[in-house]
Amino acid sequence: MSTESKVTRLGLPGGGPSFTAPDLWSSGSLPGARLTPESRSILAEIATVVRFRKGETIFQEGESAEAAFNIITGMVKAYKLSPDGKPHIIGFRFADDLIGLPENGRYVNSAEAATAVTLYKMSGTAIETRLRQYPSLDFQLIGKLCNVLHDAQDHALLLSERRAATKLGLFLQMLEARQGQEGASSGEVFLPMSRSDIGSYTGISAEAVTRALRELSDRGAIGFRDRRHIQITDRAGLPMSVADTRHFRG
Amino acid sequence: MSTESKVTRLGLPGGGPSFTAPDLWSSGSLPGARLTPESRSILAEIATVVRFRKGETIFQEGESAEAAFNIITGMVKAYKLSPDGKPHIIGFRFADDLIGLPENGRYVNSAEAATAVTLYKMSGTAIETRLRQYPSLDFQLIGKLCNVLHDAQDHALLLSERRAATKLGLFLQMLEARQGQEGASSGEVFLPMSRSDIGSYTGISAEAVTRALRELSDRGAIGFRDRRHIQITDRAGLPMSVADTRHFRG
DNA sequence: CGTTACGTTGAGGTGGGTCAACGGGGGTGG
DNA sequence: CCACCCCCGTTGACCCACCTCAACGTAACG
Numbered sequence: 001m002s003t004e005s006k007v008t009r010l011g012l013p014g015g016g017p018s019f020t021a022p023d024l025w026s027s028g029s030l031p032g033a034r035l036t037p038e039s040r041s042i043l044a045e046i047a048t049v050v051r052f053r054k055g056e057t058i059f060q061e062g063e064s065a066e067a068a069f070n071i072i073t074g075m076v077k078a079y080k081l082s083p084d085g086k087p088h089i090i091g092f093r094f095a096d097d098l099i100g101l102p103e104n105g106r107y108v109n110s111a112e113a114a115t116a117v118t119l120y121k122m123s124g125t126a127i128e129t130r131l132r133q134y135p136s137l138d139f140q141l142i143g144k145l146c147n148v149l150h151d152a153q154d155h156a157l158l159l160s161e162r163r164a165a166t167k168l169g170l171f172l173q174m175l176e177a178r179q180g181q182e183g184a185s186s187g188e189v190f191l192p193m194s195r196s197d198i199g200s201y202t203g204i205s206a207e208a209v210t211r212a213l214r215e216l217s218d219r220g221a222i223g224f225r226d227r228r229h230i231q232i233t234d235r236a237g238l239p240m241s242v243a244d245t246r247h248f249r250g
Numbered sequence: 251m252s253t254e255s256k257v258t259r260l261g262l263p264g265g266g267p268s269f270t271a272p273d274l275w276s277s278g279s280l281p282g283a284r285l286t287p288e289s290r291s292i293l294a295e296i297a298t299v300v301r302f303r304k305g306e307t308i309f310q311e312g313e314s315a316e317a318a319f320n321i322i323t324g325m326v327k328a329y330k331l332s333p334d335g336k337p338h339i340i341g342f343r344f345a346d347d348l349i350g351l352p353e354n355g356r357y358v359n360s361a362e363a364a365t366a367v368t369l370y371k372m373s374g375t376a377i378e379t380r381l382r383q384y385p386s387l388d389f390q391l392i393g394k395l396c397n398v399l400h401d402a403q404d405h406a407l408l409l410s411e412r413r414a415a416t417k418l419g420l421f422l423q424m425l426e427a428r429q430g431q432e433g434a435s436s437g438e439v440f441l442p443m444s445r446s447d448i449g450s451y452t453g454i455s456a457e458a459v460t461r462a463l464r465e466l467s468d469r470g471a472i473g474f475r476d477r478r479h480i481q482i483t484d485r486a487g488l489p490m491s492v493a494d495t496r497h498f499r500g
Numbered sequence: 501c502g503t504t505a506c507g508t509t510g511a512g513g514t515g516g517g518t519c520a521a522c523g524g525g526g527g528t529g530g
Numbered sequence: 531c532c533a534c535c536c537c538c539g540t541t542g543a544c545c546c547a548c549c550t551c552a553a554c555g556t557a558a559c560g
Contacts, residue, residue: 025315025352025374065275080407083420083489088410090403102275103396109403124275131392135385138392142381145395146353152402153340153359157330159409160338160453162517164548170333195507203410205549210508227507227557239333412549414516445539458516460540477539 016044017070017120019098019144039137046126052113058099060110065102067121071095074117075192079200080109089200091151092193094178098144114193159203164212165219167202169238172222176232189230266294267320267370269348269394289387293320296376302363308349310360315352317371321345324367325442329450330359339450341401342443344428348394364443409453414462415469417452419488422472426482439480 018035035043049072052058058069061080076093090109093099099111102124131138158170175189191198196206204212213230216222221237222230232238268285285293299322302308308319311330326343340359343349349361352374381388408420425439441448445456452459463480466472471487472480482488 025355025378080403082407082411083416088407090406101396101399103393103400105275108396108400128275131389132385135382135388138385138388139381142388142392142395143353145392145399146351146358149351149395149399149402150353150358152399152406153330156340156402156406156409157332157338159406160450161332162453162547166333194505200410203412206506207508207550208548211548214508412515444537455517456538457518457540461516464540 016040017047017122019070019096035140036136039134039140042130042134042137043120043122043127046130047120047122049118050121051118052116054113054115056113058111058113058117058119059107061107063107065100065105065107065124067123068098068100068102068127069111070120070122071097071099072118072120075114076117077112077114077193077197078109079112087200088203089197091155092201098148101145101148114197155201164202164204164208165215166239167204168198168209168212168216169221171198171202172230172232173235173238187232187235188225189232191228191230266290267297267372269320269346285390286386289384289390292380292384292387293370293372293377296380297370297372299368300371301368302366304363304366306363308361308363308367308369309357311357313357315350315355315357315374317373318348318350318352318377319361320370320372321347321349322368322370325364326367327362327364327443327447328359329362337450339447341405342451348398351395351398364447405451414452414454414458415465416489417454418448418459418462418466419471421448421452422480422482423485423488437482437485438475439482441478441480 017040047070050069058076059065071093073095076097076099077089078091078093078099079087079089082088087110092114093111100107102108131141154170154174158167158174161167161170172189175191176187179190193201194206195209199206199209202209213222213224216238217224219234219237221232221234223233224230267290297320300319308326309315321343323345326347326349327339328341328343328349329337329339332338337360342364343361350357352358381391404420404424408417408424411417411420422439425441426437429440443451445459449456449459454462463472466488467474469484469487471482471484473483474480
């Protein structure tokens with residue numbers, strides 16, 4: 001299923017795990033500051049590089065959690081199973097993101113490779129040992145967790161919107177912010193995932209995704225370069241889709 | 251607005267902050283294990299007790315985060331503002347819960363006292379100092395964060411459900427699990443919050459909350475003792491509200 | 501070039517939003 | 531202690547946005 005290659009401490013591509021960790025109370029450094037070289041070398045001792053092909057399952061909800069992962073390249077879909085058994089996407093994870101954090105020894109969600117991905121794989125028990133030894137390390141982990149938590153809360157806020165166009169507007173803003181971190185904020189958003197995946201994340205059907213994008217396009221808020229590349233032409237117009245369409249009463 | 255009382259290290263009611271922290275990889279102890287007496291006394295040094303009356307704001311999204319809070323008694327509503335300015339409840343917090351965790355020095359959501367509440371208030375910079383000194387302390391904090399994150403993901407899963415009755419079923423299950431931790435799992439759920447608050451949390455209107463509860467009642471899944479106390483009479487029947495009502499095609 | 505999955509568009513049905521009206525309970529002031 | 535009031539909860543009526551299904555167009559893959 002997956003290829004796994006042992007690497008030496010010095011041989012890790014990119015110099016070892018590098019998930020970003022914003023500050024907590026002291027807002028000194030910029031959001032997105034990476035692990036210190038020191039921390040990275042500590043984690044590099046226990047990291048291996050693994051690869052998954054598109055569509056492969058990385059881990060599943062409820063499984064005994066033996067390792068956490070740090071994405072090097074590619075995109076990962078994080079999902080949970082609804083009570084009726086259908087999967088719902090709870091997040092898209094990109095380079096530098098940390099996935100596979102457990103609770104009580106078990107994964108709390110599933111993860112699937114949305115594209116071909118390469119990951120650092122770190123044994124949980126080894127991480128735990130290192131955390132107890134190096135205070136600065138888990139301090140950065142706490143910051144990362146706050147970041148993931150923030151994402152989850154934003155997702156919930158998106159899901160509580162009623163109109164499909166508003167959901168898509170927020171979704172595009174989220175993607176732009178993510179992609180803008182690592183390049184010029186060109187105003188163009190890349191959608192690597194399918195309409196169906198977007199629907200699963202935003203809580204609407206794939207058809208409604210198409211129609212909502214068309215609505216935003218008709219409204220002049222966005223433009224299409226192709227089906228996977230969207231230009232944001234009116235950034236302020238994205239979230240306002242609720243207020244002005246609101247049907248007033250006589 | 252709020253009463254604040256300095257307390258000595260030994261004088262803290264209950265012996266100091268006591269938020270629960272489940273294990274990460276090593277699933278040795280039960281979920282809900284509290285801080286060790288050692289950790290609590292460390293935090294007790296920097297904790298004060300504060301009180302808020304029902305309806306008072308504890309902190310607001312975007313404010314400079316000077317302190318984190320640990321609930322002693324009462325219930326707190328955590329909410330965020332939608333892009334259109336309306337508040338959406340993202341969680342209900344109870345005794346032992348930790349609130350006010352910041353990102354980049356600012357609160358990421360607002361909190362309001364839903365009942366009269368008493369809290370431990372801990373200065374952020376003091377916590378940060380302690381975390382750097384005592385590795386075991388922030389290790390427990392990491393566990394707590396995973397727990398909060400899990401809650402946020404469950405909330406998102408609830409919001410992605412379409413039928414109101416299913417949302418309410420999941421909501422009742424969540425409340426029962428929370429309340430069951432600290433007492434006999436009597437099958438009775440207490441709803442301290444208003445219908446409107448439930449609607450805000452589940453993403454539906456207050457009227458729809460009433461109708462969904464009635465639907466569950468008609469279905470035999472729940473029974474009413476009064477408007478705030480619900481008996482769960484068919485636990486398995488709560489989540490199935492989607493599948494069986496599903497309109498089939500000919 | 502065939503096959504398959506994805507994307508789009510259209511038509512019809514429905515769940516829940518919205519508004520309106522009423523009932524009930526708790527708090528306040530007389 | 532009672533009267534009043536205001537807010538919460540409930541119920542009904544109507545309508546719209548989105549789900550569902552179906553059909554077709556299109557890109558990706560061998």
